Amino acid sequence: MPLPEIMLGVLWVGLTAYVLFGGADFGGGVWDLLAGRAEGGRPRRDLIEHSIGPVWEANHVWLIFVIVLMWTGIPPVFAALSSTLYIPLTLAALGIIARGAAFAFRKVSTELPQRRLFGAAFAFSSVATPFFLGTVAGAIASRRVPAGIAKGDLVTSWVNPTSVVAGVMAVGTAAYLAAVFLTRDAQRVGDERLAEDFRRRALGCGIVVGVLSAAGLAVLAWDAPRLFAELTSGRALPLLVLSVAAGLLSLVLLWRRAYVAVRLTAALAVAGLLWGWGVGQYPELLPGVTLRDAAATDSVLAASLGALAVGALLLVPSLWWLYATFQREHTAPAAREHDRR
Amino acid sequence: MIAGVVAAADGPDFLAARMQMALSLGWHIIVACFGVGMPAMTLFAEWRGHRTGDLHYALLARRWARAMGVLFAVGAVSGTILSFEMGLLWPGLMGVYGEVIGLPFSLEGIAFFIEAIFVGVYLYAWDRLPPRAHMLTGIPIVVAGVASAFFVVSANAWMQRPTGFQVSGGRIVDVDPWAAMFNPATPHLTVHMILAAFMVTGFVMASVYAVAMLRGRRDRYHRLGLLVPLAIAAAVTPVQIGVGDWAAHSVADGQPVKLAAMEGLFRTGRGVPLHLGGIVLKGELRYALEIPKALSLLTHWDPDAEVIGLDAVPPQDRPPVNVVHWAFQVMVAVGFALLALSIWLGVVWWRRRDPPRSRWFLRAVAVSGVASVLALESGWIVTEVGRQPWVVYGVLRSAAAVNPAPGLVWGFVLVTVVYTVLTIATVYVLRRLAADQPVPVAPQERDVTSFRIV
Ligand code: HDD
Ligand code: HEM
Ligand code: HEM
Numbered sequence A: 001m002p003l004p005e006i007m008l009g010v011l012w013v014g015l016t017a018y019v020l021f022g023g024a025d026f027g028g029g030v031w032d033l034l035a036g037r038a039e040g041g042r043p044r045r046d047l048i049e050h051s052i053g054p055v056w057e058a059n060h061v062w063l064i065f066v067i068v069l070m071w072t073g074i075p076p077v078f079a080a081l082s083s084t085l086y087i088p089l090t091l092a093a094l095g096i097i098a099r100g101a102a103f104a105f106r107k108v109s110t111e112l113p114q115r116r117l118f119g120a121a122f123a124f125s126s127v128a129t130p131f132f133l134g135t136v137a138g139a140i141a142s143r144r145v146p147a148g149i150a151k152g153d154l155v156t157s158w159v160n161p162t163s164v165v166a167g168v169m170a171v172g173t174a175a176y177l178a179a180v181f182l183t184r185d186a187q188r189v190g191d192e193r194l195a196e197d198f199r200r201r202a203l204g205c206g207i208v209v210g211v212l213s214a215a216g217l218a219v220l221a222w223d224a225p226r227l228f229a230e231l232t233s234g235r236a237l238p239l240l241v242l243s244v245a246a247g248l249l250s251l252v253l254l255w256r257r258a259y260v261a262v263r264l265t266a267a268l269a270v271a272g273l274l275w276g277w278g279v280g281q282y283p284e285l286l287p288g289v290t291l292r293d294a295a296a297t298d299s300v301l302a303a304s305l306g307a308l309a310v311g312a313l314l315l316v317p318s319l320w321w322l323y324a325t326f327q328r329e330h331t332a333p334a335a336r337e338h339d340r341r
Numbered sequence B: 001m002i003a004g005v006v007a008a009a010d011g012p013d014f015l016a017a018r019m020q021m022a023l024s025l026g027w028h029i030i031v032a033c034f035g036v037g038m039p040a041m042t043l044f045a046e047w048r049g050h051r052t053g054d055l056h057y058a059l060l061a062r063r064w065a066r067a068m069g070v071l072f073a074v075g076a077v078s079g080t081i082l083s084f085e086m087g088l089l090w091p092g093l094m095g096v097y098g099e100v101i102g103l104p105f106s107l108e109g110i111a112f113f114i115e116a117i118f119v120g121v122y123l124y125a126w127d128r129l130p131p132r133a134h135m136l137t138g139i140p141i142v143v144a145g146v147a148s149a150f151f152v153v154s155a156n157a158w159m160q161r162p163t164g165f166q167v168s169g170g171r172i173v174d175v176d177p178w179a180a181m182f183n184p185a186t187p188h189l190t191v192h193m194i195l196a197a198f199m200v201t202g203f204v205m206a207s208v209y210a211v212a213m214l215r216g217r218r219d220r221y222h223r224l225g226l227l228v229p230l231a232i233a234a235a236v237t238p239v240q241i242g243v244g245d246w247a248a249h250s251v252a253d254g255q256p257v258k259l260a261a262m263e264g265l266f267r268t269g270r271g272v273p274l275h276l277g278g279i280v281l282k283g284e285l286r287y288a289l290e291i292p293k294a295l296s297l298l299t300h301w302d303p304d305a306e307v308i309g310l311d312a313v314p315p316q317d318r319p320p321v322n323v324v325h326w327a328f329q330v331m332v333a334v335g336f337a338l339l340a341l342s343i344w345l346g347v348v349w350w351r352r353r354d355p356p357r358s359r360w361f362l363r364a365v366a367v368s369g370v371a372s373v374l375a376l377e378s379g380w381i382v383t384e385v386g387r388q389p390w391v392v393y394g395v396l397r398s399a400a401a402v403n404p405a406p407g408l409v410w411g412f413v414l415v416t417v418v419y420t421v422l423t424i425a426t427v428y429v430l431r432r433l434a435a436d437q438p439v440p441v442a443p444q445e446r447d448v449t450s451f452r453i454v
Helices: A003-033 A042-052 A056-073 A075-084 A086-108 A112-141 A161-188 A192-223 A225-233 A237-255 A259-281 A298-327 A333-339 B002-010 B012-052 B055-089 B091-097 B102-124 B131-160 B177-181 B186-214 B220-254 B256-263 B294-300 B321-352 B359-385 B408-435
Strands: A284-286 B165-168 B171-175 B274-276 B279-281 B284-286 B289-291 B390-392
Touching: A003 A042, A003 A056, A003 A086, A003 A112, A003 A161, A003 A259, A003 A298, A042 A086, A042 A161, A042 A192, A056 A075, A056 A086, A056 A298, A056 B055, A056 B102, A075 A086, A075 A112, A075 A284, A075 B055, A075 B091, A086 A112, A086 B055, A086 B408, A112 A161, A112 A259, A161 A192, A161 A237, A161 A259, A192 A225, A192 A237, A192 A259, A225 A237, A225 A259, A237 A259, A298 B102, A298 B171, A298 B177, B012 B055, B012 B131, B012 B186, B012 B220, B012 B359, B012 B408, B055 B091, B055 B102, B055 B220, B055 B408, B091 B171, B091 B390, B102 B131, B102 B177, B131 B177, B131 B186, B131 B390, B186 B220, B186 B359, B220 B256, B220 B294, B220 B321, B220 B359, B256 B321, B274 B294, B279 B321, B321 B359
Parallel strands: none
Antiparallel strands: B165 B171, B274 B289, B279 B284
């Protein structure tokens, strides 16, 4: 395959990883917000904090990876997007600051008022950030970002039906993924009540997201007809079918308490949607700009892809080890508190 | 139309974009220094504790690891903002030249991954791994931290000495990404920066314990907490000054106008003096102390060598002289002050195997942390403001790279507010951590049951 296509593929893999892993972290924040009052919500918040803690930084790096690959691989597209969409991107960036910092701060503070304050910042920014990132996706999908620097409308490019739907969908899928992942995490630490609780939340959320997706398609038909046509009758159709099937299967699996298998199908449902969008829009990245027009020179693509290939040899085992370390069965942290100094 | 764009690019939005970039970079770099330097210090303390069985070292390692958890989080988020801002504020730079500096940034992405993965394991699995294995997980963090500093600064170095690409008709047609990464400014900038990171980390950490000791807590725990980071920083300082000299020579060769601004030299000439202090008024440096022929001597090892002055380029191509000149003086002054402190420590240690006992020594260490940060920021001001009006030296003007969209001022206001809050919260949390008595088993594992939860 030619280098620009490989680069775009790698970029989309990174985006998928960010949506799945980073998305689940955001979703954890959404459930933190909806966990209930201080005392009653405590077990839920504990589980969320415990699950996200060791992995969120690594999950977050996927976003940086995507941004860097954009300016390396398709620089004019990166410039067009970030200049026209600077308002939602700035808001998303500030949300990222608030979220990461507040999460770390809450972890090390002990007093109730501070924990409340940092917790609130963490939870609210967990909703705001994916929403704004979603509006950016909607802006691209509905062809509202023209080529060139700041050539699009600064407001309507991201305040429009497709963007709003995409923003809400981003929050919804994040929450759904998180609920699915947390169900298994709760089961693993041996808390069946909590697992049941997240199972119910996952089921409810899955249904809401399913309905939202259907509504989203209707909005696309009207607001982004080209993408709609590709999704419903073109190359992207198989991926859409995959996504819908995986989504329905997930509900069944959740119902039957197959918490490990549902992780896979839920991820497939989300990934199918993402790749459906990618395939549906390819090769046009922005209106009138194809991948070939935008791609960096081959020497850059070759060097960067080569570096990433070598890096992957280090990264893949390390990432695997990270997740394996913290997914392994382990005693509840209470047991260890005894040998605290 | 074109005039309108140019006018807009000189207006408040352009200024706001520059200030926003300076604020977020200047903020990130302080935390980033700890990302580079602190893992090594923590690992060293952990290793000593393991080897000698001295509980004080083990305790220090755990303390530092807890602070690292916070610093890494704010480092990661403040760095993410930067990668957004490269596009939000400077699309004219990234849209054309993004690919030229893409390689170091891609490599940096790998380093960040390694760092984040092993930070997760190191901090959260402290009690799940045997001590030796745990220390091994710290090593990739050290390597990745230093490597990421190298990669980002090499991208910045390219902006100072652009090489490795060809432009035709406003488009990049040929790139040699390795030549761009290893441009002539890369060697001295990266080395100078990595050493600076160790100095900042060492002096700041030592200054925390110096303050505690001044308040009367002089037990072994505090003495070690002061000595380990201070010894590392003190060992680095003389090398850093040598590297600074190397940097200045390199600037004289490659960016003579920047050097002229650093020295406040307006007229090209032979046997030019070195200016200490002084202020530029009406296109002339006044009230400066002159050391005859010293600048020629220092830059070219020849008292009669020619040094290029600001008059070599038209006024619109000159950087703001006062800012650059003063920032340079501050960096050099602080560098020599820290050298004196390091020598003090070294001499007393050599004689008595014990650090100086004088309260003045503790006071000096207590301010050394702030001083090293001051040198760090001044150095970056020299580098970045001295590069103006170019964003890519001699190739692309900053004003041509800025996002022409209206309203950047409001983004700047918002970012300033958020950073103010972030600064207050970070300082508050770190102070709480320092005041906090017991240290948990695994630095981050205190999360679940031991907390009284919201
Ligand atoms: C602890 C911090 C520190 C200390 C003590 C010094 N520097 Fe420095 N300097 C920096 C920290 C720094 C830096 C990390 O802020 C910079 C900015 C970019 C870089 O790579 O290093 C820098 C840049 C920088 C530059 C600009 C390089 C360029 O634009 O290409 C010069 C010429 C010097 N330094 C020279 C010196 C000299 C002669 C010093 C002797 C006393 C010195 N520095 C001490
Ligand atoms: C001299 C300048 C810089 C140095 C030495 C430096 C170094 C570092 C280091 C060591 C870290 C990881 C440690 C930590 O999280 O605290 C970090 C984080 C980060 N930096 Fe910087 N940085 C610099 C400037 C920049 C710039 C200009 C950008 C972007 C354009 C950037 C982007 C990032 C990002 C995205 C992260 C987060 C990585 C993560 O999630 O772990 N940095 N930086
Ligand atoms: C982390 C330490 C750094 C600090 C404190 C710093 C400081 C500054 C300052 C003060 C400015 C504004 C200059 C002016 O407008 O007069 C600036 C501009 C800029 N810097 Fe840096 N810088 C740092 C590192 C970097 C790195 C590593 C990169 C890129 C890889 C970078 C890229 C830029 C860009 C793109 C601009 C805006 C364009 C311009 O004003 O010329 N900086 N920086």
